[in-house]
Amino acid sequence: MTSESDPQRREVLHSIACLSGAALSLPHAAMATTDSTSTRRYKPSLLVGDLGDPILASSIPVGEPWVFSYPFKGTPAFLIRLPQPVAPTPLKTAKGQAYQSHSGVGPSNTLVAYSAICAHKMMYPTPAISFIGFRPGIRDEPSQVIHCCGDDSRYDPTKGARVLAGPAEQPLASILLRWDPKTDTLHAVGTAGGEMFNAFFEKYALKLVLDNVAQAQDLCDRTTRAKPLSAYSRQLQTCRA
Numbered sequence: 001m002t003s004e005s006d007p008q009r010r011e012v013l014h015s016i017a018c019l020s021g022a023a024l025s026l027p028h029a030a031m032a033t034t035d036s037t038s039t040r041r042y043k044p045s046l047l048v049g050d051l052g053d054p055i056l057a058s059s060i061p062v063g064e065p066w067v068f069s070y071p072f073k074g075t076p077a078f079l080i081r082l083p084q085p086v087a088p089t090p091l092k093t094a095k096g097q098a099y100q101s102h103s104g105v106g107p108s109n110t111l112v113a114y115s116a117i118c119a120h121k122m123m124y125p126t127p128a129i130s131f132i133g134f135r136p137g138i139r140d141e142p143s144q145v146i147h148c149c150g151d152d153s154r155y156d157p158t159k160g161a162r163v164l165a166g167p168a169e170q171p172l173a174s175i176l177l178r179w180d181p182k183t184d185t186l187h188a189v190g191t192a193g194g195e196m197f198n199a200f201f202e203k204y205a206l207k208l209v210l211d212n213v214a215q216a217q218d219l220c221d222r223t224t225r226a227k228p229l230s231a232y233s234r235q236l237q238t239c240r241a
């Protein structure tokens, strides 16, 4: 049985207090600079595998999203290869702010990235389970969509993760990738659209601590780990639709 005199428990409580306080005081948008295309630039971070080797853009298969953290250590994002090149899409946030999603990058302009934090009630992939993932499209949807089982919000990965169905009031935030054609490597460098990072940290401060997500509110370092969603989450929740 633990008590507040238990050093481990004290440390966790201290971390929770720090995170909660930071969540209320840190204006995350102030950590980025916004350019003329409404893209907020954060510190660039190279996508790497478990051993620290750079992920090669041409090695990402069509059909399964990969997960990496960006722009903060505790904010997951999807890296997705689509079957066709991706053009920017004009979109609006829930507050009516216009922006453009990012075009695809990589050898055939088919790689895109989006925040994996659902724009409805912010469900997100964790190491234990993911309620948000890639599912087959239905009716006139694209062949695969990003679907959050929480309340069935569906997003179109070919059009800036715009909302196809469900209660989400805005697209998933777009993550800007930079591809180096000489090395085939990928950096995440910014975001566009409706970020929800402040609200995310306020809602999940305790959970992030309990999940051992170290320094969740720190900006990513020069590298950020990426892995397939099926390796990132032990259980992929099946949706009804």
Ligand code: FES
Pocket: 118, 119, 120, 121, 122, 123, 148, 149, 150, 151, 152, 153, 166, 167, 168
């Ligand atoms: S949290 Fe994703 S649809 Fe409600």
